[in-house]
Amino acid sequence: MKTLKSQTSEGLNLTTLCLRGLRRFVRKPMELYLIQHGEAKSESEDPTRPLTDRGREEVRWVADFAARIGLHPAEIRHSGKRRAEETALIFAEALSLKDKIRAVSGLAPSDEVRPLAEQLDFETQPLMVVGHLPFLSRLVSLLLVGDPDRIIVRFRMGGIVCLVRGDSVESAGIGRRWELAWIVTPDIIGPVFSTLHRSNR
Numbered sequence: 001m002k003t004l005k006s007q008t009s010e011g012l013n014l015t016t017l018c019l020r021g022l023r024r025f026v027r028k029p030m031e032l033y034l035i036q037h038g039e040a041k042s043e044s045e046d047p048t049r050p051l052t053d054r055g056r057e058e059v060r061w062v063a064d065f066a067a068r069i070g071l072h073p074a075e076i077r078h079s080g081k082r083r084a085e086e087t088a089l090i091f092a093e094a095l096s097l098k099d100k101i102r103a104v105s106g107l108a109p110s111d112e113v114r115p116l117a118e119q120l121d122f123e124t125q126p127l128m129v130v131g132h133l134p135f136l137s138r139l140v141s142l143l144l145v146g147d148p149d150r151i152i153v154r155f156r157m158g159g160i161v162c163l164v165r166g167d168s169v170e171s172a173g174i175g176r177r178w179e180l181a182w183i184v185t186p187d188i189i190g191p192v193f194s195t196l197h198r199s200n201r
Contacts, residue, residue, distance in 0.1 A: 074125030
């Protein structure tokens with residue numbers, strides 16, 4: 001015979017599970033914008049590795065595109081390395097989010113991706129992350145197929161990879177809830193913006 005204590009404990013556990021499932025079901029899909037920093041100088045040119053002129057231009061193309069389509073992440077996070085910070089600042093300026101940018105730990109090229117993947121489960125607002133390879137590639141692979149060692153998406157410097165998390169009870173769990181929504185790169189945006197600039201002359 002079950003005691004009152006065990007019955008109460010089971011009831012609380014069942015309620016907790018129901019609430020967690022309901023929370024997952026009612027949350028709106030979350031968008032995650034992953035950006036590899038723009039082209040940077042080599043360490044021999046400058047040990048701090050700032051963006052090259054070409055890198056800045058390509059990032060501006062993509063940032064202007066992001067503004068045109070109305071991207072508005074709640075926050076822009078970057079690794080703190082100069083090339084990532086400069087890339088994030090260009091996006092922050094284009095999206096009018098200069099007060100929503102910050103450096104965070106755990107985004108270095110060789111950092112483990114699981115801590116961020118698990119943290120993303122609790123994010124509810126659109127988020128932009130500016131980082132490096134192989135970190136970003138491994139993160140995408142973990143989120144999409146549950147295996148960080150499989151190459152699923154090939155990043156391009158200055159480009160955006162957008163993932164969407166479909167929140168539901170059935171789709172719970174890392175590697176089963178995220179979908180690739182779209183990718184845009186400077187190679188795509190550059191010709192478009194060049195045509196627009198010529199037509200406006």
